[in-house]
Amino acid sequence: MNTTPLILLVEDEPKIARLLEDYLHNAGYRTHHLDDGLAVLPWVQAQTPAQTPDLILLDIMLPGRDGLTLCRELREHSPAPILMLTARMEEIDRLLGLELGADDYICKPFSPREVVARVKAHLRRIERLKTPLPDTSDSGLKLDLNGYRASLDGQALDLTPVEFRLLATLSAQPGRVFSRDQLLDRLYDDHRVVTDRTVDSHIKNLRRKLQSLAPQREFIHSVYGVGYRFEEG
Helix, strand or coil: CCCCCEEEEECCCHHHHHHHHHHHHHCCCEEEEECCHHHHHHHHHHCCHHHCCCEEEEECCCCCCCHHHHHHHHCCCCCCCEEEEECCCCHHHHHHHHHHCCCEEEECCCCHHHHHHHHHHHHHHHHHCCCCCCCCHHHCEEEECCCCEEEECCEEECCCHHHHHHHHHHHCCCCCEEEHHHHHHHHCCCCCCCCHHHHHHHHHHHHHHHHHHCCCCCCEEEECCCEEEECCC
């Protein structure tokens, strides 16, 4: 079995696609390139578990189907980090993409070296998350770090990778208060600029999903002026 990470590159501009593939190959990664939004989901669904991409580079402006729609659809089939390639950096697009399951944004025009650095950072983070976490069985919460799967009281939690990492960080140390900056440091290690509002958006979505399965229990508590803590409910 080939253990070299596979990057799915979805980009309709041939020059950009060739350039990124060259840099990714030189960095030791395998790539699969698609240039039409309509082809993405069928290709991902057709892969065996051993052939699924380890990371997805996804352009927003695509023929057939746009990247934001694809991001939401991919989240139902793949836990792989999704890095959006975009020239549209309005705040609403940034937050919309994160809420749909995107892990990161890379602005066009970009340096191919920056793209490779972001790819490496996200793949390193996945490896770090394979370290066993403390048992959270008292809360009914179970985390599968290899599969990026979570369940609460035996019911599956449909989390984005960022939400999964956020929950894993908070639940690893129940009762500890994490500031927004501390959570950002654990979620994003590539030194890009993100705002407190980004963390609050992820917390809001995570709370909603937890409460949909356990409406009488509150797991994530706000500490006014400081940040958030996890309690076992």
